[in-house]
Amino acid sequence: QAAYYLLLGLLFGAGVLAKYNYVFYCVALLGALLTLAPFRSAVLNRKLLLTAGVILLVLAPHLYWVWTHPDLTFSQSYKFQIQKAAGFSGSLMGTVKLLTGVAAFGALLGLTYGLAFLRAPVVSPSQANTTLVALVIRTMLIGLGLCIAGIWLFHVSTVKGRWLQPLLIAWPIVLVAWAQPKLTPLATRRILVLAGVVLPGHALEDVVRA
Secondary structure (H helix, E strand, C coil), rough: CHHHHHHHHHHHHHHHHHCCHHHHHHHHHHHHHCCCCCHHHHHHHHHHHHHHHHHHHHHHHHHHHHHHHHHHHCHHHHHHCCCCCCCCHHHHHHHHHHHHHHHHHHHHHHHHHHHHHHHHHHHCCCCCCCHHHHHHHHHHHHHHHHHHHHHHHHHCCCCCHHHHHHHCCCHHHHHHHHHHHHHCCHHHHHHHHHHHHHHHHHHHHHHHHH
């Protein structure tokens, strides 16, 4: 329905206004949809022009401001340290920091679920929609691929973990979908115990950073 395309445009536009790097998620999502047969026709539908139109309408005032205030727009570009470490070494450094950010974002949670469920037996059929799980995974992978391409194209040497949040925020969905068939009372107790250990650690980390 046309309303869904309009809503998608509104969400994409609002996301970009909130965080510029949301563009990576938008492009990655559309790319992932194209790789899955059930969604391909929806992406190739002419109604996607409605999505593009709404995005432009939402972003138009901000884009005008960007056009008329380039000095303020690019005043924060130093964060990427493009000039300080240009070339191969800078791109390599940026890639390493990207992978470090991915690990910092998802490794601890992945390890927690692995310890709780890796050796647990399958006790029930999966209730997860495998197509949607595949969509989430492919969106993350394509998005990270776009980030790496951007790093090497612009020789970005600094990537911070929090910049990856729009791409990796759905990582727990993947873990829950994988663990659901193994969800026994014992496995549930394990995850609760591990969460009781991990959560205070995160809270302490926030206090230290503050």
